[in-house]
Amino acid sequence: MDFSFTDEQNKFRREVRDFLEREIKEGYWQPACDAWVQGFDPEFTKRVAQKGWIGLTWPKEYGGQERSHLDRLILTEEMLRCGAPAALHWFGDRQVGGAILSFGSEELKKEFLPRIVKGEAYFGLGMSEPGTGSDLASLQTKAVEDGDYYVVNGQKTWTSCASFAQYFDVYVRTDPEAPRHRGISELIIDAQSPGVSRTPMIDVTGTEAWSDVFFDNVRVHKKYLVGEKNRGFYQVLHQLDYERSGMERLMGNYPLFEALVQFVKDNDLSRKPAVRSKLAQLEIEFEVGRLLIYRVALVMEEGRAPNWESAMSKAYSTEVEKHLASAAMDILGPYGQLLSGSKYVPLRGMAAHSYLGSKGYSLQAGTTEILKNILAVRRLGLPGS
């Protein structure tokens, strides 16, 4: 056993933190909650790319650095700690690039990976549909073959970053006759293709958080099929394991935690036992959560796809985020309800944002209920229902 980071890893963490702190100091952006998914900043993404920090674990031949999953975890942990606006490259870096690497053709790898690495290809995900949430295999968006093309019709929803995405990674039904898990395929669709349209959805915090994405007779060349036709469901399970694996599930609102602790110190609130208890409890939960997530990275480091391990860390972490939001509201009292921009608002409105926003964290990328099903069946061997 060894619970430490190597000198090189510590040095890397320092380098990332110095870079981010310099960015904040220069006034490029302010730390924000949910910036990994709602902070859209092409210039920041470019600067991160110039550091070589997108596609960090990927092979050098596609522009990657062939560094470890722990290095990537360190990188993302620091991004989240600082609330950096990394949304434009997050999805390509976290999961779509990995899916292309695992399943895609050589042609797709060459077309997309170097551009993701350069911070020039932004991705959105097309999984959920209006009638398809937890039961992903029920999806209806269909792709019909027409010569060298698929013709795609249907609607995806809850797509983050959709207004900015240049590509969508979309799961479509390619064989309506096959058993439902065996008739799904994965396509990369250019967002500029004729017939693609997007309608933004405003979340409860007032932010444009997602979009509906519509496909109306969209023609997609067959070379944009990722992996095997009709194997898409198995590919998406793999991808979801990565989607759930990271530190963003635990630390998406970390800027609020740091600001809250500072607020308590500055206002001499730490005399109050209830306040001390709340903050210490959060610190305990963050510490424990980081260990659960490091375990996931160690699994990847062994060359295995994370499975129930990321289900566990994600189900755990999204609860911590809710605890943070509640504790912040309790400590700030009536000021906690003030929104960003309001007179008297404390902590730039992060408490209110987090309180409202965190309600959705246990739904996206697999609801907590689905994740616990996965744990029960795959980890504990309980009978599937």
Next chain:
Amino acid sequence: MKFTLTEEQEMLRKTARDFLADKCSKKFVKQMEESEAGYSVELWREMAELGWMGLAFPGKYGGGDMSFLDLAVLLEEMGRACLPGPFFSQVVLAGLTILDIGSEDQKRQYLPELVSGEKIFTLALAGPGYHDEDVSAITVEATRQGGNYLISGTKLFVPDAHVADYLLCVARTRPKDEIAVFLADARNPGIKYAVLKTIAADKLCEVVFDRAPVPAADILGQLNKGEAAVQEAIRRAAVGKCCEMVGNIQRVLEMTVDYAKERKQFDRPIGSFQVIQHYCADMATDVDAARFSTYRAAWMLSEGLPCAKEVAVAKAWIGQASQRIFALAHQIHGAIGATIEHDLHYYTRRAKAADLAFGDAGFYQEAVAREMGL
């Protein structure tokens, strides 16, 4: 970073698990709980012969030259088996404290007979009005008189004191007000023992000192290192208890999942119901989180790294987590789990006792607050 055990540690785990499965049945545990001594001399000797007591001590004192992390693996297995007896007192409480602060002469005198199991040692911390971890509140007094100190006062919740040969007693010196650890002969005529009736039947004792004379030379280490040394001993004990608890709750998770697979109602195993599955998933998450935070603390102790915060996180978490785990384990086991017909109660009782020892979850939560600079 690596969360897995070495091959040697896995072997130690397997040896310990097999040995305890053979020697420490729940019938045996029950006998020990009901006995006055609380342990079997025969099993004690066998464990000594296996080298368990000396595992984490240097070879020059008869030990096995292994680390605290290796000991942690052994403690986990002992927790899993609900092993009764003074092993924890001997090794974690007394032995490692002697190794930490004893003079070379004291180590040479005491450690070989501790490692061989010939003599039994324990450590007395708490007293009326203060818990194990409240070192600054200690009231037992040691008053200098010639070459001796006379120790007076009451110690509480001292494990295995009634069978001990030596008692490490933390006391406040007079007239010079300092915390010191005295190594007292347990047969000192000024010391009296009474075993307390506790939920875990784990032989926690009241120890009353009535002007018990202890030679000044039997202060462990240096007088002015007392308080820091005791804090360190408590930290070690807290981590040691966490290790036992990891073994305990891991076993409870397995028992509960097995039961959910076997027990049928409405013609289905209850483990096929989603609500039971989610309870089990919650338990597994709490167990894994407890395991990682505990082993991180044990590893840091083992490496000699400063770890006040990590120890506090581990003991606070496992205290809270075990409450949740046992609530669910009992709920899933149903009424049978509330009886002594089923083995679950051995774990329930011990887990609560372990939470209360050397600082509970609330104490360590506050310790985390201090580490955060609050």
